[in-house]
Structure formats: structure tokens, C-alpha cells
Amino acid sequence: MGQERPKQPEQLVRVQNFTVSSDGFGAGEGQSLERPFGHAEPGEMFAWAGATASWPNRTDPGGSRGLDDCFTRDFARNIGAEIMGRNKFGPQRGPWTDHEWRGWWGDEPPFHTPVFVMTHHKRPSFTLSDTTFHFVDGDPATVLARAREAADGKDVRLGGGATTIREFLDAGLVDTLHVAVSPVRLGSGVRLWESPEELLDRYHLDVVPSPSGVTHHLFWRK
Amino acid sequence: MGQERPKQPEQLVRVQNFTVSSDGFGAGEGQSLERPFGHAEPGEMFAWAGATASWPNRTDPGGSRGLDDCFTRDFARNIGAEIMGRNKFGPQRGPWTDHEWRGWWGDEPPFHTPVFVMTHHKRPSFTLSDTTFHFVDGDPATVLARAREAADGKDVRLGGGATTIREFLDAGLVDTLHVAVSPVRLGSGVRLWESPEELLDRYHLDVVPSPSGVTHHLFWRK
Numbered sequence: 001m002g003q004e005r006p007k008q009p010e011q012l013v014r015v016q017n018f019t020v021s022s023d024g025f026g027a028g029e030g031q032s033l034e035r036p037f038g039h040a041e042p043g044e045m046f047a048w049a050g051a052t053a054s055w056p057n058r059t060d061p062g063g064s065r066g067l068d069d070c071f072t073r074d075f076a077r078n079i080g081a082e083i084m085g086r087n088k089f090g091p092q093r094g095p096w097t098d099h100e101w102r103g104w105w106g107d108e109p110p111f112h113t114p115v116f117v118m119t120h121h122k123r124p125s126f127t128l129s130d131t132t133f134h135f136v137d138g139d140p141a142t143v144l145a146r147a148r149e150a151a152d153g154k155d156v157r158l159g160g161g162a163t164t165i166r167e168f169l170d171a172g173l174v175d176t177l178h179v180a181v182s183p184v185r186l187g188s189g190v191r192l193w194e195s196p197e198e199l200l201d202r203y204h205l206d207v208v209p210s211p212s213g214v215t216h217h218l219f220w221r222k
Numbered sequence: 223m224g225q226e227r228p229k230q231p232e233q234l235v236r237v238q239n240f241t242v243s244s245d246g247f248g249a250g251e252g253q254s255l256e257r258p259f260g261h262a263e264p265g266e267m268f269a270w271a272g273a274t275a276s277w278p279n280r281t282d283p284g285g286s287r288g289l290d291d292c293f294t295r296d297f298a299r300n301i302g303a304e305i306m307g308r309n310k311f312g313p314q315r316g317p318w319t320d321h322e323w324r325g326w327w328g329d330e331p332p333f334h335t336p337v338f339v340m341t342h343h344k345r346p347s348f349t350l351s352d353t354t355f356h357f358v359d360g361d362p363a364t365v366l367a368r369a370r371e372a373a374d375g376k377d378v379r380l381g382g383g384a385t386t387i388r389e390f391l392d393a394g395l396v397d398t399l400h401v402a403v404s405p406v407r408l409g410s411g412v413r414l415w416e417s418p419e420e421l422l423d424r425y426h427l428d429v430v431p432s433p434s435g436v437t438h439h440l441f442w443r444k
Contacts, residue, residue, distance in 0.1 A: 061232075067438075218288045
């Protein structure tokens, strides 16, 4: 009591609304232009989020405002930048043959901040609506330093995919993770974990089942 | 698909982080200057919120970032005004004998928006830091119209107490309610409900137990 509230809140690195299958995969095998999540069906995996009022891609009114909506409406709060892996940005591999591909999200990407796409292959930055994509080569700490600066004091969202999240976890750079475990079983694909218990040496965990069928896992640093 | 996202999202009336005892009371009996919640112990009732990183009154770093924090960090998101009953503002009854009392919250109230205090007794508005308190006489719909205008397109928080929330519920003016049911039993006091089931004719409900011991109840309109 009597102390002043800290003027400089810490700048967190947050994973949010990342959905994995019941067996721990963030995407299936065989990503392509037609199948961004490989053999996984995004309509099944992300049904919990798409049904909420605050889903960023919602085009009509309505939607639920219960537990699942608490997470979709937190997506943009105090976020100043996003980091994503190249396979979240697109299905291409190797050097860019052209610069026509501008992500899966059309002319109005749902990020509204600078986005740092991790890739070994150079490409100029470009802007779509109020989202600017930068293409950056470097280890997680180096990329994070750039994203933190761009975020201007706000938090950095680590957008995935699973491989990128693993790299940042292994480097000890993630402050909070929200992972929705879907009842769908994939059998193979891009793995986030064998079990959420792998993180319990370093994180607190609240496990919260939702009426929609997913189980929300909320991790924060010990 | 292909539709534009609505440019004018609806302006909601939201109850948030309102805590009641297991037997449905928002406060105990015998409110006084020393006991804002009467015979209820606020340290017990609100322990779930005070333990979180995003609790507005937190003065030191730290705190949990799990399920309970999802609710405390949503407190200010897109809120443009608050409405409260006079007994949330202070322990006085009847005409104001002086204007020295400026609420329970010290020089930095946690609202940061206009606040409309419902009272039959006139009093001039005043400002503390970035919160301005207005004292308004009128039925819920009239007071809400003023708060909506002041909120400038953002949502209106209905702050309580239980009697004020009941009045707005009875008038059909509440869009979403988040009520945390604490394991504390009070026996008597200011009642919100006999049972949350009373609202099920008009609202959807997600019931979400928290590891902290409270059970979050999330209502939204059918």
C-alpha cells in the first residue's frame, strides 16, 4: 500500500488462441495453397473461435460471448507487433520466386501492427491496410529484439506455427501461452508438444474446459 | 464471406468482475465508512481478483496470469463510461451534508472514464485524476442514455452494487454479465439472485470453475 503503480509495465511475449489437436499438433501434414493446415480441417480445429462474437474474421453480427469469447477478444489487447514463422505466412519453401504472395488474409489482415516473418530468404517489406510485413533472418532473440522495438512498449504476440513457438520456448523467451486443445485427433503433423506437462517445470498452468469442447490451457512463467 | 465487417459495433452494457457470495449476496449487511461491504470481508470475497497480475489496484509487480486474470484484464477494454449505485460510491444515505466524500478510491480512481452515480440527491460533478463523477437522478433507461452518450461509442460498464444490477436486469438493459461466485457464505445482505438459473430464460450461460475457488458465470443475451 502507498507504493506507486509501476509506470513501465513489462513488455510480454504472448502466444494467444493457438489451437492444437488432442495429440499435440498445430497443423497437419502436406501444407499447400489450398490446405494451409495440411490434412487438418481448419473448420473443425478453429470452430471454437469462429463461433465467438469477437473472432477477428467475423463478417456478420452475432456470436457467443461466453468463455471462448474471452480469448478471442483478448487477441489485439495491448499487442504492438507479431512474430510468425514463414509457414504461417504462406506455403512456399526456399527462395521467393516472386513477391505476389501477400499472405492468406486478403487485403485486410487481422494483425493491424508490424508483423515479422522469420525466413532465411530475403524479401522487401510491404504494407497491406494497417499491417506491415517484414521478412527477417535471425535467431529468436534477435528477431524478438526487432519486434519489441517496433511494438513501442506494447506486448509482442508470437503467432505460431508450432515450430516457431517451440523455438521461442526452447530459448526461454515466452511469457504467457494460451493454447486451445481441440478434441480433433490428427495422428501426424507439426507438433507443439507430446503433453502440456512438458512445460510445468517452467510455467504455472490453468486448465479450463470450455462448453464448446476445447480445453483452454493458460501458462504463465514461474 | 465477402461482406464487410460492421463499421459500427454495437455499444454493450456490461457487468464485469462482480463478485457474489455462494448464497447470492453482493455485499453483507451494515455498510459503514470502515466496512464498505458490511459484514462481508472484501479480502475473502475478492481474493481471486487481487491475486491477478491485471488487478487495477495492484501496486506491486507479479500476480497470476491464468483464468482469473483473463477477467481482471478485460475490466477496461473498450469501456467508455461506468454506472454505479450510490452505495457503491459511499456509505452516506439521504441528502449530502457536505461534498467532502469523493468515493472509496483515493486520488486515482480505477475507472478512467465518466462515472454516473445514481442518486435522488443532487450534487455537483467533480473530477479526480482522469475520472469524472456525475450524480444523476432517473430510471435506468434515462441514466443509461446519458452514459451511452458520454461513452462515445464504447461500451458502458454497469459497476453495481447488486441492487443497481437487479434494476437494470429487470429493465432488460444488460447485454453481458460476468459474475464470480465466491465460496464465501454470507447468510444475509444485498442480494443479486437466489440462483443464477433465474436468468436462463433470457441469457446463455457458461459456468467456469477457477482453480482459485471462485466459479465464473458468463451470461450473454439470447
